[in-house]
Amino acid sequence: MKYDDDELAEAAILLAHEDVSQDMPPALQEQILAQASAAAAEVRFTTTKGAAVVVEEPLEEPTPRRSVVRTWGGWFAAAACVAFAVYHWRVHTLEPSTTTAAARPSASAASPREIALEAASGGRIGSVRWDAASSTWVVAVGGLGRTAEDEHYRVWLSSTDAEHATAVGSFSCSGDCGERTFSIGSDVSVDSVRRVWVTRGPRIDPVSAPLAGRIVAEGSVEPPP
């Protein structure tokens, strides 16, 4: 409560002119004294109007049930993502050749890189060589005749003899082949190739017998010592 000196002076003037000879009625005085305890408690323990604060026993909060899905599902999802990322990285970054069923043949230092092709009538007409960069057989031929619509040329590879030759690809010539170079993907190990044939015959897929058709060119390489 704030008050200034002017108000205090007015109160003193008011006080000066009061007749204080008459007593307060006893009943009123008793009533005021009776409320002293309540007034004292109100002044001591509260600064705002209202009932006294009642302290209750704090309620024990129930422990919330933890969801297994929410607690462990996230870890599982994260682990699955990590595993998938590692798998994808290994497959596409470290070993791109593992996407095929069979391992690509890899050339060793002693394996033949190029096998010359000799025509049946004599004379070199081309070569078959292994391209390590693309992991394919590159066939380079020239001077072969035109093929009919129902026939083509087929390339054969073998590590031993004609009975064990494997067809690795085919091509056709609508006109004079001239110099042609093309790649043939094959699972045959370049290290084991010793002989190469080029045959001409009808289009038969799959090939039922080795060296089906007429041999137009062949080549061989000596085995490494």
Place this chain on the structure above:
Amino acid sequence: MFSTWSLALVTSFPTCLAVVPPRPDTMTAPALPPALLPRIALGDEAAFNECVRRYGRLVYAIARRYLREASDVEDACQEIFLALWRSAGAFDEARGTEATFIALVARRRLSDRQRTPGTRPLPNVDAEPAVASSALERYVDARAAAAALSACNEEQKRVIMMAAFQGLTHDEISKELAIPLGTVKSHYARGIDRVKRALIQGEAKS
């Protein structure tokens, strides 16, 4: 004969001493009673009970000045003492006596209840103030204020009495007395300043 007069004089001397009133200047002024409000501010119920007994008459008198109905007077007295409980901590003994502070609190509470200010009759400014005649030290402020007010001119007295007893503002006093507002403020300032200095110094200045 001499012995008879001597005997009469000697035997009456103590009686003369007893009937001669002491000179006022030899009286020692009783000390102010210990203030109760600081103890009440700490929640002392015994101090509050003593306060009711000591200032009950004062509060009752002020309430009867403001209110007419007995039930209103009784309600007001209870409210005033409850307000004292709450505002006891604001009492500053250096600025005035306990009785003056209680009169201030009572005046505020009663002014809040008064729905039509200015309806209370003014006391006779020329009459001897009732409390001023009291020898009680607790009313030393009242006596000083009364003495200072009596030293003011009539215009100053009237303006201060209307403000103190009827709770009128300066503007309302100006309209009531039909005098300029500036004149009212001037009268009030000079008169109340005299009273304030008297409260500080404890005597009226002429």
